[in-house]
Amino acid sequence: MTGVTDADVFAAFPAVLIDRDNIEHYRGLLQQRLLINRCSSCGYWVYPHRPLCPECWSWDIVPTEVRGEGFVFLCTLIHQERDPDAMLPEPVPAAAVELVEQSGLRYLAPIVNCPREAIRLDMPVRLTWVDRGGLASPAFEPAGPIQSGR
Numbered sequence: 262m263t264g265v266t267d268a269d270v271f272a273a274f275p276a277v278l279i280d281r282d283n284i285e286h287y288r289g290l291l292q293q294r295l296l297i298n299r300c301s302s303c304g305y306w307v308y309p310h311r312p313l314c315p316e317c318w319s320w321d322i323v324p325t326e327v328r329g330e331g332f333v334f335l336c337t338l339i340h341q342e343r344d345p346d347a348m349l350p351e352p353v354p355a356a357a358v359e360l361v362e363q364s365g366l367r368y369l370a371p372i373v374n375c376p377r378e379a380i381r382l383d384m385p386v387r388l389t390w391v392d393r394g395g396l397a398s399p400a401f402e403p404a405g406p407i408q409s410g411r
């Protein structure tokens with residue numbers, strides 16, 4: 262799927278404030294590519310998306326695909342949709358996944374294909390895509406065997 266226009270991105274994410282700094286990230290999601298802004302001068306990953314590298318002050322920021330590997334840094338259960346009257350049938354585990362590219366580079370996404378009670382901090386995970394309202398949405402699943410028990 263190439264040639265995703267700006268209008269396509271705005272139409273696909275009506276609840277997101279799309280701007281110059283994040284539009285390539287969302288365009289990437291429509292192509293099932295996880296793009297994070299990266300500094301071309303020093304290699305630092307800049308996330309949340311900003312136009313200026315906080316490490317070297319370069320404006321040469323390029324959206325770059327990550328490998329989609331990381332580990333669970335933090336995980337919590339989400340019980341409702343944005344609409345407070347719309348409770349989810351089951352709580353959804355939402356994690357801050359620390360990506361292998363850089364210490365402290367953390368991406369928020371649901372954990373899937375894993376029983377909730379088996380989710381562990383520091384568990385290795387990998388990127389996958391799940392259907393969310395007709396759109397492919399990034400999620401993470403265990404990268405290795407799931408440990409059961411406590």
Ligand SMILES: [Zn+2]
Nearest residue numbers: 300303314317
């Ligand atoms: Zn830099």
